[in-house]
Amino acid sequence: MARFNWEDSLSVKNALTPEELDIQETARAYCQERLLPRVLDAYRNEDYDSEILKEMGSLGLLGATIPTHGCAGVSSVASGLIAKEVERVDSGYRSGMSVQSSLVMGPISEHGTAEQKDRFLPQLRDGTMIGCFGLTEPNHGSDPGSMETIAREHPTKKGYFSLSGSKTWITNSPIADLLIVWAKLETTGKIRGFLIERRECPPGTLETPSLKHKNGLRASITGMILLDNCPVPAENMLQVEGLKGPFSCLNSARYGIAFGTMGALEDCITRARTYALDRNQFKKPLASYQLIQKKLADALTDAAYGTLAAIHVGRLKDDGEMAPEMISMIKRQNCDRALTGARALQEVFGGNAASDEYHIGRHVANLFVVQTYEGQSDIHSLIIGRGITGLQAFH
Ligand code: TGC
Ligand code: FAD
DSSP: OOOOOGGGTTOGGGGSOHHHHHHHHHHHHHIIIIIHHHHHHHHHHTOOOTHHHHHHHHTTOTTTTOOSTTOOOOOHHHHHHHHHHHHHHOHHHHHHHHIIIIIIIHHHHHHOOHHHHHHHHHHHHHTSSOEEEEOOBTTBSSOGGGOOOEEEEOSSSTTEEEEEEEEEEEETGGGOSEEEEEEEETTTOOEEEEEEEGGGSOTTSEEOOBOOOOSSOTTSOEEEEEEEEEEEEGGGBOSOOSTHHHHHHHHHHHHHHHHHHHHHHHHHHHHHHHHHHHOEETTEEGGGSHHHHHHHHHHHHHHHHHHHHHHHHHHHHHTTOOOHHHHHHHHHHHHHHHHHHHHHHHGGGGGGGGSGGGOHHHHHHHHHHHHHSSSOHHHHHHHHHHHHHSOOOOO
16 A cells, blocks of 8 residues: 655656656756746736747757757657746746747647747747747637738838737737737638748837736736738748637647646645644644645645546547647636635635735736636637537527
8 A cells, every 4th residue: 555645645756757757857946946936026016028939949958849940849748847837936927838838839840830930949949039020909809700900001111911900818919029929810810820030110100018917826917919002021920820820829829828837736736735834723733623624625636636547548649639629728727726725725814914925825816817718618618618519509
């Protein structure tokens, strides 16, 4: 009989390869040694240090599943473990990394021309070029198919499109060198992806104001993308048509979130356990009370179940046997359980939970946002419901 190890309660490590365990260890060491010491100041000042992407790049953590252009070419599970270690520190840091890896390098790798891949992937891999992904608009969030951003033939520049419209709540947009913007072609009404290089945009055609004073995800930077007849060369268009372009990349990003949120939840468990063992009330440690133990037991079970489900779906993804509804199931379930668990564990800290030095309030605020972006949980319920019934309930 084995001894119960609360730090790996269902022996998740038995489901991982030696290479995946090594990658997790490298990511954990970096996150605990380099990210954790910065997170409180970053969160307080709403400040994202773009050097972080260079540091991640130097460790091979960016675009890690891509098998070409000097990227690591690791399994989906390994990339999930990286997300988990980053999100153990802060969801905002995972967000900055996910956008660069899954939503910028991903579409270029999957839908880019050979020339686009050669031009952009190496710099994105190293973090010397920062990318962002513009799908959401002020009037169209859950329903991106109704987007208004339009790509017309440029009136004066031959071989160029002219893009006009606005995107909002875009992670990394204020600091992005390369902006992937999804727009409808005026001629066909079909959605296409465009690679916009900031340095090539004439003044006044591209603005990326920051969205400040967020009450979650403050360690990541968020902004708008405002396009006013912005000229984009035709060769910067991605080779995919329709919503399946952005959604194929969202499958990977949502996968990373499903895995990552389990890191945030585990951090809440570790911190709440330590606090409950140290803090005495009614002459005994809080940890000795049944109601406290139930909160820990619920959260621990959810973190282990969620991680195992994410590993399983990752294996299916790499074997080409993953259905998007599976991603919706783990994104929804893991975000919901992480938010519920973190919120319950917050209570263990009593009034001290109100101090950011206990970290738990930061995770709770972050996890609300994570449950919202890349498809709010109710939207994923509808995707799963459509999978069960064959009937769509969105419209
Ligand atoms: P629907 O009819 O369902 O689909 C239209 C076309 O898209 C294809 N498709 C997919 N392809 C691959 N993977 C998926 N997961 C796909 N889902 C859909 C589909 O096959 C179809 O293709 P085709 O060839 O037949 O045209 O489209 P709909 O308009 O009814 O969509 C409804 C809905 C709700 C499923 C969808 O719009 C949705 O998921 N909404 C949520 C919006 C969302 O997730 N936005 C994310 C913005 S990016 C972001 O939040 C980044 S945060 C990053 C960070 O900081 O970490
Ligand atoms: P809405 O679509 O207005 O939804 C509001 C509520 O209504 C939700 O609870 C939703 O579930 C519900 N709802 C909507 N339609 C239905 C329906 N048919 N039936 C039942 N309920 C429904 N987007 C990007 O493109 N790129 C990014 O990098 C990015 N980063 C982000 C970073 C942050 C910090 C945040 C907060 C958001 C980011 N987003 C990004 C946007 C994010 O994807 C959207 O906020 C999300 O898709 C929800 O859209 P919305 O905010 O417009 O909400």
